Amino acid sequence: MLTVVVRRVLSLVPVLFVISVVTFVLMTAVPGSPFSTEDKPLPPQIQANLEAYYDLDRPLFEQYLTYMGNVLRGDLGPSYMQRNRSVNDIIAAHLPVSAVLGVLGLAVAVLVGLPMGIVSALRPNTWIDHLAMFFAVAGVSVPAMTLGPLLIWFFALELGWLPVARWGTWQQAVLPAITLGIGHAAVIARLTRASMLQVVHEDFIRTARAKGLPESRVVVKHALRNALIPVVTILGPLFAALVTGSLVVEQIFAVPGLGRYFVDSVSGRDYPVIMGTTLLFATVLVVANLVVDITYAVIDPRIGIGGDA
């Protein structure tokens, strides 16, 4: 088990390596300079000096090696757009915001989705089920760009209960967290319901009932535990969706998270910030998937991890 885990962790290295190369090539492939734009051209000598200062005049291959060397030493480089901050500073300041938003979104997703799915599965084809599943489809279908402005309009502008945007107080976190989480709550609800319904018809459930176990015990200990396996597997992709989803939500609610920095840095061709945030997001993502794979194997011993790979 331990060797498999170690091997899986090591297998992340080539993945992250390829991602770093692709990102690096993609962002530097385009002719032009990060410092001189069409709107604000710099005198050629100043531009050349700036590029020399940031080592941009050296061959790409060399730039990449230097950059990766620094990254391995924990230094993500300077920001071109904000000359007084390093990428480490930016991540340190804004990652916690994105993380808090992500965790709140996840909490909304699980706390709303799981009970909804369980209740529908226990009363299949009743009005409760139909209502819950209608909301589930609606939840999946209403994108953040629709829900965000709608919530702002209703709760902030019409009712004045909550602030319109920005970040800092708990009131300001409510609408973004709901916007981020509700779609995923719907996914969890549907998956839990489908999975529960399948498990309820298994032989071991009949056995448990035949033994005379109380219904609550059958549901929680026998049905739910097995029904959660597929739910756990989507937590990886769900996490990914929350991370990228927070990009959207951060834009709508003017939340100073990392997602907004990514968008700004890409438009501003702030190479170190692009690389830093992409690598960070990618690492978070692959690690989340790995953790899910391992959890999966722990919950259901029939499933090996890594299999024959």
Next chain:
Amino acid sequence: MSGAVAMTTPEFGASPAQRAWRRWRRNRAAVFGATTLIVLILMALFAPWIAPYGFADGDIYATYAAPGERFWLGADFLGRDLLSRIIYGTRISLSVAFLGAFFALSIGLTYGVISGYYGGRLDNLMMRVVDILYAFPSLLFIILLMVTFKTGFGGSAVDHPLLAWVRVVDQQMGGMFLIVVGISLTSWVAIARLTRGMTLSLRHSDYVQAAVALGARDARILARHVVPGIFGPLIIRVTLLIPQFIATEAFLSFIGIGATPPTPSWGMMIAEGFTSMRSYPHLALYPGLALAIVMLAFNFLGDGLRDAFDPHAR
């Protein structure tokens, strides 16, 4: 009651497809989704005849006009009719939906079938590639791609003929070309994984083994036995991916790197309306509603198809 009907009309000669069709028709949500989609497709096709105004026709004296007789849903910050722009906007959303689905399915299916069927070292290699792409944060990748291509064409930049061609095509399509490319390049991976898994399990099924034993060529086995066996679930999966494509396009246009003005992308309209949210919330809310309706229709349709073809999933 339905049991009695089933008793009196025995399903002799009813193919699985016919039975699926019957199940599907009974699913009101799916029929609703399909009907809505047909209406939307007609709207997209006949937009110039349905829309009261052109999507780029502004009236400088009617900026932010309230909804009324002249502009049913009001006019935006350039005095353009919101309703007309929403109607034309179906073209943008639906093209992204169908083109994205087509490319995701074509690439993913081919890749997955080959990987799953031939197995062994090739499979390992191909799945490694998929794993890497799967780990790539796709929205970040699309944003990177969009900005790379769009900003790279500033006047002073050296224009490679191919890049110049991409730029012209993209501009003529109102910025849609690169969006579709980005979505296709990132979404086929999920389809490939699914296809590979299903191919893998089918490869060991009795009827495929029988075809192998009879000496059928690989191409024939894949085309006649494997692909038809997995196509249904794939179509369903793609249908359920489509709302994501639509949302991605809307988001890219929302942050200003997707569709180029005056293309009536709903995402861009939301962004434009969002700036005057306090005074004219309807400018952001109506396009958002349109977005939700399209996504809802595809989700209902996909769910209905899944329930019809795979009743166990429900």
